[in-house]
Structures are given as C-alpha cells and as structure tokens.
Amino acid sequence: MGVVILSVDLASAVPIYQQLRDRITEAIAEGVLVEGSSLPATRALAADFGINFHTVNKAYDLLRQQGLIQLNRKTGAVVIAASADPPFRSEWTARARTLLAEAVAQGVPADEVLTTCESVLDSFNATQSEDTP
Structure with missing residues (x-):
C-alpha cells in the first residue's frame, strides 16, 4: 500500500x-488503498x-453506504473488500449513463468518450499491476 495524498x-x-x-x-x-487500509480520523x-x-463524516458515510469502507468506533474507517452487488451495478450504470450523456451533450465525439474511458480503466489496471509482485 502506498501513501495516500488527498487533495481538495x-x-x-x-x-x-x-x-x-x-x-x-x-x-x-488504483490499489493505493487496499482492503484493511485505515483512513485518517475524521477530525x-x-x-x-x-x-x-x-x-469528512459525510464523505465517509457515502463511502460506507457504497460498501467501500467500514466504520467502527474502535478501528475508525477501514477499506473493505469490494463486492459489486446488483443494487450497486444498477446505480453505477445510471451514473455512468448520465456522465457519458454529459460528455456527448457537450459535443465530445463518441470515439473520444470511449478512448477516455479505456484510458482511465487502463490507468487503474496499470497502477494495480505495479503493486503486484
């Protein structure tokens, strides 16, 4: 696991x-935060x-609702194993559709949208591959 530098x-x-x-x-x-990684305390x-x-609580609660972290008074916020259950897939598809619609509505050509999506996915895979022995 690498060092996570968050920016806002x-x-x-x-x-x-x-x-x-x-x-x-x-x-x-990107594999920078893996299962079991602790997030900073909210305060x-x-x-x-x-x-x-x-x-910060609101951000962590969203991550908890999305099944990406577990919140516990003793251990704080911890990354948990991912499971793309059917409700997530449905919600994700709707969000992806809206995001892609925004790009098309702004005049981004479909082939550029697809190339960008593939590039982003490749960047996640590349980062995870670098961390795998």
Missing part, C-alpha cells in the same frame, strides 16, 4: 465531501484541510 479544491463548485469521496474511491481503484482530516469534521 476549496474553490471548486464540487462539494468538498464529494471531492473527498471521489479521491478515496480513486485511491481504492484529523478535517483539521488538515481546515474544514468542518461533519464534511
């Missing part, structure tokens, strides 16, 4: 809790960014 843009239109959720999800997809992470700890 306090001036972004994307809510901070969503940025945190997105960066942690990406770290899991510590909030202090690092100078944000309210409820914002």
Whole structure:
C-alpha cells in the first residue's frame, strides 16, 4: 500500500465531501488503498484541510453506504473488500449513463468518450499491476 495524498479544491463548485469521496474511491481503484487500509480520523482530516469534521463524516458515510469502507468506533474507517452487488451495478450504470450523456451533450465525439474511458480503466489496471509482485 502506498501513501495516500488527498487533495481538495476549496474553490471548486464540487462539494468538498464529494471531492473527498471521489479521491478515496480513486485511491481504492488504483490499489493505493487496499482492503484493511485505515483512513485518517475524521477530525484529523478535517483539521488538515481546515474544514468542518461533519464534511469528512459525510464523505465517509457515502463511502460506507457504497460498501467501500467500514466504520467502527474502535478501528475508525477501514477499506473493505469490494463486492459489486446488483443494487450497486444498477446505480453505477445510471451514473455512468448520465456522465457519458454529459460528455456527448457537450459535443465530445463518441470515439473520444470511449478512448477516455479505456484510458482511465487502463490507468487503474496499470497502477494495480505495479503493486503486484
């Protein structure tokens, strides 16, 4: 497991809790955070960014709802094994459809959308492969 460096843009239109959720999800997809990895305590992470700890709680709760982490008073937030159950697949497909529709509606050609999707997936696979002996 590598060191996770989270970044947020306090001036972004994307809510901070969503940025945190997105960066942690990406770290899991890249294999930087693996099953059993501990996340920083909510208060510590909030202090690092100078944000309210409820914002971090909201991000962690989203990750918990999505089955990516487990929250426990003793152990804190810990990455758990992934399981793409049917409800997740349905929700994910709907979100992917909307994201792809946004790209097409903005005039991004379909072949470029596909190339970008493949490139992003390849980057996750490449990162995980580098960590595998």
